Amino acid sequence: xxxxxxxxPRGGHPDQKVMTTDxxxxxxxxxxxxxxxxxxxxxxxxxxxxxxRLWVLSRPLSGFAETFSQYIMEVSPGGGSERPETDxxxxxxxxxxxxxxxxxxxxxxxxxxxxxxxxxxxGCDWQLRNEADAPVRFHWIRxxxxxxxxxxxxxxxxxxxxxxxxxxxxxxxxxxATTRFVDPDDLRHDMHVxxxxxxxxxxxxxxxxxxxxxxxxxxxxxxxxxxxxQWVEVEAGDYMWLRAFCPQACYAGGPxxxxxxxxxxxxxxxxxxxxxxx
Numbered sequence: 001x002x003x004x005x006x007x008x009p010r011g012g013h014p015d016q017k018v019m020t021t022d023x024x025x026x027x028x029x030x031x032x033x034x035x036x037x038x039x040x041x042x043x044x045x046x047x048x049x050x051x052x053r054l055w056v057l058s059r060p061l062s063g064f065a066e067t068f069s070q071y072i073m074e075v076s077p078g079g080g081s082e083r084p085e086t087d088x089x090x091x092x093x094x095x096x097x098x099x100x101x102x103x104x105x106x107x108x109x110x111x112x113x114x115x116x117x118x119x120x121x122x123g124c125d126w127q128l129r130n131e132a133d134a135p136v137r138f139h140w141i142r143x144x145x146x147x148x149x150x151x152x153x154x155x156x157x158x159x160x161x162x163x164x165x166x167x168x169x170x171x172x173x174x175x176x177a178t179t180r181f182v183d184p185d186d187l188r189h190d191m192h193v194x195x196x197x198x199x200x201x202x203x204x205x206x207x208x209x210x211x212x213x214x215x216x217x218x219x220x221x222x223x224x225x226x227x228x229x230q231w232v233e234v235e236a237g238d239y240m241w242l243r244a245f246c247p248q249a250c251y252a253g254g255p256x257x258x259x260x261x262x263x264x265x266x267x268x269x270x271x272x273x274x275x276x277x278x
Contacts, residue, residue: 004115004162006097006219007236008137009038009055009072023238029228029246033057035237038072047086051079051130054140058215058241065213065243067265068191071140072217075101080129085120091145092120093181093193094128095261097219099136102129103158110158112138117181117193118158121145126156139217139261146190146268154188161195175202175252190268195261198223200254207247212264214242221258225250 023034043053057070085092094103096116103110103118104127112118120126122145130136145153159181166177179195207226222235226249234240242248252258
């Protein structure tokens with residue numbers, strides 16, 4: 001198994017001599033949360049979680065991105081939760097970036113290590129414990145599942161990205177690939193969480209402008225991203241939060257691969273306001 005490197009925040013605070021100015025920005029179309037922002041003072045806690053703190057990267061926000069939330073969880077040894085999800089309509093994805101943990105789904109234990117990925121459908125019976133001797137850090141992406149009459153809710157599953165062959169994008173000289181954890185044609189899923197990899201010099205060669213909202217957490221490497229007519233330099237540990245139709249493209253600067261964890265909402269009708277219905 002190839003050992004991947006994933007950036008994980010450690011918290012702490014810079015000393016008083018450090019310049020305050022950083023790359024953080026929040027605009028009408030996108031936000032950039034650089035890794036230097038993820039300090040102790042901006043952590044949160046959750047009910048029913050023990051020895052746990054988290055960084056909230058995104059949350060539903062009216063007039064911006066409204067479909068999902070994304071956390072970086074940090075669970076200390078002995079910590080975890082017997083009641084991790086309090087919303088019965090929420091689905092979730094977990095992705096481990098550092099350490100190891102035990103995920104229990106319907107009384108079945110799964111050991112998850114870096115690269116580990118779990119899909120948790122709404123109403124799933126799951127618990128999580130850190131039985132190791134070091135903190136575990138993982139992403140937790142949550143979305144209100146959109147039920148559709150005649151389409152079944154997908155089952156939970158646990159995999160590791162190292163066991164999945166990336167899909168190379170066409171006409172790109174093999175410098176752009178996507179690791180897909182679910183079949184894009186499986187309409188049971190209303191969100192995709194994938195890993196996108198660019199080799200040095202690889203690009204998105206046009207401004208993608210589409211209805212999907214995005215969360216992009218940089219796992220490895222660096223690049224310059226074109227976001228709504230602004231060029232932004234990003235590196236491992238940075239997070240980009242994009243509302244629908246925000247133009248986006250990128251150039252991977254090297255010297256190594258540029259990789260990010262990507263969320264997008266898919267496979268459902270666009271909700272229409274009830275006030276327009278007769």
